[in-house]
Amino acid sequence: MKVFASIILCLLASAGTASAKQGLPADAKAFISSRDLCDHLRDEVSDHPTSEDIKSINDACKGTDRRLASLKSRYRDDKAVMQRLSAYEDRVEAGTD
Numbered sequence: 001m002k003v004f005a006s007i008i009l010c011l012l013a014s015a016g017t018a019s020a021k022q023g024l025p026a027d028a029k030a031f032i033s034s035r036d037l038c039d040h041l042r043d044e045v046s047d048h049p050t051s052e053d054i055k056s057i058n059d060a061c062k063g064t065d066r067r068l069a070s071l072k073s074r075y076r077d078d079k080a081v082m083q084r085l086s087a088y089e090d091r092v093e094a095g096t097d
Contacts, residue, residue, distance in 0.1 A: 027071065065093045
């Protein structure tokens with residue numbers, strides 16, 4: 001239930017950033033939404049995460065490192081997109097060090 005509540009809160013929070021995402025390509029907008037959820041869950045985990053916490057984070061974050069690299073490559077000449085993408089860490093997934 002805690003994870004579900006966190007997801008709902010994150011979705012509500014990301015709705016407030018909709019104006020900041022306007023004008024961005026659809027794939028960049030989709031990435032931002034999913035990565036914001038990933039980052040939110042990572043920030044919310046306690047010092048002693050449960051297996052459910054870890055699974056939720058892994059599920060939310062899976063593939064986002066690769067998607068970020070792909071988007072940065074695709075939009076390297078688009079200053080507005082690159083500015084938004086530069087706010088994200090390149091590697092957050094477990095086992096991608």
